[in-house]
Amino acid sequence: MKIIDISCMRGPNVWSVRKSRLVVMKLDLEELEELPTNRIEGFYDRLKKAMPSLHSHFCSEGHAGGFFERVKDGTWMGHVVEHIALEMQSLAGMDCGFGRTRGTGEYGVYHVVFQYVEEGAGELAARLAVDLAAALVAGKPFDVGEAVQQLKTIYYKEHLGPSTQSIVDACQARNIPAIRLNDDSYVQLGYGSKQKRIEATTTDCTGNIAVSLAGNKDATKNLLGKAGVPVPAGVTVSSEEELFHAIADLGYPLVVKPLDANQGKGVTTNLKDMQAAIDAYNWASLFSDQVIVEKFVTGSDYRLLVIGNKFCAAAKRTPAMVFGDGISTIRELINQTNLDPRRGDGHENKLTRIVVDEMLQAHLESQSLSLDSVLPSDVSVTVSDAANLSKGGTSEDVTDQIHPEIVLMAERVARLIGLDICGIDVIAEDITKPLHASGTSVIEVNASPGFRMHLYPSLGKPRNVGDAVAEMLFPNQETGRIPIIAVTGTNGKTTTTRITAHLMKQTGACVGYTTTDGIYVDDFMVEEGDCTGPASAGMILKDPGVDVAVLETARGGLLRSGLAFDQCDVGIVTNVAADHLGLKDIHTIEQMVNVKATVAESVRPDGLAILNADNDESYGIRERLSCRIGLFSMNPENERVLAHMRDGGLACIYEQGEIRLVNGSIKVTVADVEAIPATFNGKCLFMIENILAAVLAAYSQGVEVHLLAKGLYTFQVSEETTPGRLNHFHFKNFDFLVDYAHNPHGMYALGQYLGNLPATCKLGIITGIGDRRDEDISELGKVVAGIFDEVIIRLDEDLRGRKHHEIVELVRHGIKAVNPFCKIEVIQDELQAIAYAIRNSRPGQLIVLTTDKIKSAISSVKSFKEQEEGVTFYQTQLALH
Numbered sequence: 001m002k003i004i005d006i007s008c009m010r011g012p013n014v015w016s017v018r019k020s021r022l023v024v025m026k027l028d029l030e031e032l033e034e035l036p037t038n039r040i041e042g043f044y045d046r047l048k049k050a051m052p053s054l055h056s057h058f059c060s061e062g063h064a065g066g067f068f069e070r071v072k073d074g075t076w077m078g079h080v081v082e083h084i085a086l087e088m089q090s091l092a093g094m095d096c097g098f099g100r101t102r103g104t105g106e107y108g109v110y111h112v113v114f115q116y117v118e119e120g121a122g123e124l125a126a127r128l129a130v131d132l133a134a135a136l137v138a139g140k141p142f143d144v145g146e147a148v149q150q151l152k153t154i155y156y157k158e159h160l161g162p163s164t165q166s167i168v169d170a171c172q173a174r175n176i177p178a179i180r181l182n183d184d185s186y187v188q189l190g191y192g193s194k195q196k197r198i199e200a201t202t203t204d205c206t207g208n209i210a211v212s213l214a215g216n217k218d219a220t221k222n223l224l225g226k227a228g229v230p231v232p233a234g235v236t237v238s239s240e241e242e243l244f245h246a247i248a249d250l251g252y253p254l255v256v257k258p259l260d261a262n263q264g265k266g267v268t269t270n271l272k273d274m275q276a277a278i279d280a281y282n283w284a285s286l287f288s289d290q291v292i293v294e295k296f297v298t299g300s301d302y303r304l305l306v307i308g309n310k311f312c313a314a315a316k317r318t319p320a321m322v323f324g325d326g327i328s329t330i331r332e333l334i335n336q337t338n339l340d341p342r343r344g345d346g347h348e349n350k351l352t353r354i355v356v357d358e359m360l361q362a363h364l365e366s367q368s369l370s371l372d373s374v375l376p377s378d379v380s381v382t383v384s385d386a387a388n389l390s391k392g393g394t395s396e397d398v399t400d401q402i403h404p405e406i407v408l409m410a411e412r413v414a415r416l417i418g419l420d421i422c423g424i425d426v427i428a429e430d431i432t433k434p435l436h437a438s439g440t441s442v443i444e445v446n447a448s449p450g451f452r453m454h455l456y457p458s459l460g461k462p463r464n465v466g467d468a469v470a471e472m473l474f475p476n477q478e479t480g481r482i483p484i485i486a487v488t489g490t491n492g493k494t495t496t497t498r499i500t501a502h503l504m505k506q507t508g509a510c511v512g513y514t515t516t517d518g519i520y521v522d523d524f525m526v527e528e529g530d531c532t533g534p535a536s537a538g539m540i541l542k543d544p545g546v547d548v549a550v551l552e553t554a555r556g557g558l559l560r561s562g563l564a565f566d567q568c569d570v571g572i573v574t575n576v577a578a579d580h581l582g583l584k585d586i587h588t589i590e591q592m593v594n595v596k597a598t599v600a601e602s603v604r605p606d607g608l609a610i611l612n613a614d615n616d617e618s619y620g621i622r623e624r625l626s627c628r629i630g631l632f633s634m635n636p637e638n639e640r641v642l643a644h645m646r647d648g649g650l651a652c653i654y655e656q657g658e659i660r661l662v663n664g665s666i667k668v669t670v671a672d673v674e675a676i677p678a679t680f681n682g683k684c685l686f687m688i689e690n691i692l693a694a695v696l697a698a699y700s701q702g703v704e705v706h707l708l709a710k711g712l713y714t715f716q717v718s719e720e721t722t723p724g725r726l727n728h729f730h731f732k733n734f735d736f737l738v739d740y741a742h743n744p745h746g747m748y749a750l751g752q753y754l755g756n757l758p759a760t761c762k763l764g765i766i767t768g769i770g771d772r773r774d775e776d777i778s779e780l781g782k783v784v785a786g787i788f789d790e791v792i793i794r795l796d797e798d799l800r801g802r803k804h805h806e807i808v809e810l811v812r813h814g815i816k817a818v819n820p821f822c823k824i825e826v827i828q829d830e831l832q833a834i835a836y837a838i839r840n841s842r843p844g845q846l847i848v849l850t851t852d853k854i855k856s857a858i859s860s861v862k863s864f865k866e867q868e869e870g871v872t873f874y875q876t877q878l879a880l881h
Helices: 030-034 043-050 052-056 066-073 077-091 119-138 144-158 162-173 208-215 217-226 240-250 274-285 330-338 358-366 404-417 465-473 493-505 534-542 555-561 589-601 616-624 639-646 685-700 705-714 744-754 774-785 804-818 830-839 854-880
Strands: 002-010 021-028 099-103 109-115 178-180 186-189 196-199 234-237 254-258 268-271 291-295 300-307 310-318 321-323 380-382 394-397 421-428 441-447 484-488 511-515 518-521 524-528 548-552 568-573 603-612 628-633 650-655 658-663 666-672 727-730 735-739 761-766 790-793 823-826 845-850
Touching: 002 119, 002 555, 021 077, 021 119, 043 052, 043 066, 043 119, 052 066, 052 077, 066 077, 077 099, 077 109, 077 119, 077 144, 109 119, 119 144, 162 178, 162 186, 162 196, 162 465, 178 534, 196 465, 208 217, 208 404, 208 441, 217 291, 217 404, 217 441, 234 240, 240 274, 240 291, 254 274, 268 274, 274 291, 274 358, 300 404, 300 465, 310 404, 310 465, 321 330, 404 421, 404 441, 484 493, 484 589, 493 511, 493 548, 493 685, 493 705, 511 534, 518 534, 524 534, 534 548, 534 555, 555 589, 568 589, 568 685, 589 603, 589 616, 603 616, 603 685, 628 639, 628 685, 639 650, 650 685, 658 685, 666 705, 685 705, 685 744, 727 854, 735 854, 744 774, 744 845, 761 774, 761 830, 774 804, 790 804, 790 830, 804 823, 830 845, 830 854
Parallel strands: 484 548, 484 568, 511 548, 568 603, 603 628, 628 650, 735 845, 761 790, 761 845, 790 823
Antiparallel strands: 002 021, 021 109, 099 109, 178 186, 186 196, 234 291, 254 268, 254 291, 300 310, 300 421, 310 394, 321 380, 421 441, 511 518, 518 524, 650 658, 658 666, 727 735
């Protein structure tokens, strides 16, 4: 077996619009294509022994053990690899269940598709699954446990921590999208101008002053004390001499802790003599120049959580401890405790492993113990004086036990400090009693508090505190979404995108849009180039200034990694025609429809999929949709549209020279086509098609009819606003037009427009694209022959795997098949072809260049235009003199 390619889907894709996180591995089975599993001696038994947990896979049999039955009866190795990859991830703690294996159309080559949780782990699972399957075929050893451990390592490294994940999960349950912004815990919730951002449990609403105040324990205590909140007596010191004075004033027992550390770092409690106090001071000084010395308050340690000024949860925290068995040393007991699968490093798991360090050993010494001490049976000791989970402590949920007065006190503390998410550490004798009777004292206030103790308490009821954060950030059922209009299809995508964006701007919204020539925010280009993939769309969705996103969505990005968004409000499929066939394993028009349909299938249930009723392939997509459907048509008598209207559907049609919206039996005129500059006095039919789709999209998003008309009448087609789309240049004796048409369908539409333009001769400068099929390149030549009187065949710099003579001959063959007498010249370099055509132009001639090098082509034509204007100006000046 040989892996040809591995790609990761990150959004709705051609394999599934609901399972967005998929690994797509292109796998060549090589000689195994002839060997289903039942023909490989011993394979079934070796697989069952290596991964017995595969018994839980139902497969198509619909019951446990179904997959093993398939293997025993005979299935292909790609299918086996799929299930192994899924199960390896499941064994590593990642819940993955979706998979499918499909042929590519090439002998022995398959797409093995399976779900992942973390991308790096998913990619590794693909490779490990192939390695294991190959080892099983050959009867060689393979360490499944080691493979699973590798996946676990990546999973723990890549996945969000429990606190952050709880907020993300709560938001996604409310239909609020999430985008991870870095490899750590920085996450965007929502899109565009409606977004909020979090970093762990700090939000973009968390005040900097509040964070700074909470980080200064002395300032926090002073503020709270003056507000009548019970706090332990104490002072801040910065030398041993000041420490001695503090001890004299406060007396024992004491707590010594750094002024601005967190997670229990440098904290020592219940100090009862001078030497212990000095040692604690020196330890705390490692974390902060200033050290707090305060009276030790007796009682249990509690964390109170307040979110949005509302009390949410409380946990009783117990320091890490071990329980004796009369045999094991404390060191051995710690190691046994750390074997608990709930424990991990840092904050990666529900509990944290106990770390043996100097402070732990000092704490044991304070109890006249060491790591080598053996504890009697049923005797427990704490191995830390800090109750923090980060130090290996455990928690018990006590939310329902807190007295109302303590709840009010906690909410007041959060308001006094100013934290939107606030963790309040208190010591209390009995939290079920009123504030003062309980002996409650606030010892610390924490910004960005961890949620683990509330989400996964060792005892008691888990609390979904992430949901409280989601409610605070997005109250009243807000979803953090902006309107997203996605545009796909074979031709017309860019212009439809630009017109739609212009129409949406009429409402005053800031519109971000992506096209084949760049990314724009409010018509300002922020990035140049072909920007029709998910990365470009993501840039728009991450921009906090964008109110509406209009995203041109090409097949390349869809096949490479899926969509950048989880769902859209409007999905437009302009048309589907034979282009790019034979690439990325898309060989038929039906397969291409499946790709383009991804956009329409990603429309939310109450959104609108806009389809071309005049294009069989686009119209046919309606059968697989569960959202509302809007149709557009150049033919007002199109029976598809008429039936849709009878059913009360929304449509936009070209009728009697007007753009008209139809909603059931109600018909409204939007604009006179001849008055719309983009239609070139109504001569350009494909531009009218683009307008119909754009009008339908904008109308569905609440743009009023008079604003639609205003937008259409003010949208200009030029090399600045629509580069490469019908860019006209009028010379003194001839005209030059630059357009992007590059496939037979697009060239045919361009030809319809050119047929309405008067010219003594029409010259086309065209090329074939090297990675298209022979029949597509030849077909382009046939279409060209019906449009132009003369043709110059040029070549792209990138021939995409072809020899230059192959492209020329295929285009020439198509032209001659239709017009044997057509004059054909070959000028390989595009700029030389432009220069030749202009220098040999004839009066009344129309020269048409089709190109994807828009910028350089337009620059070349404009330079000739400037030369002509310069000569004319000079001759005029001579005449005046």
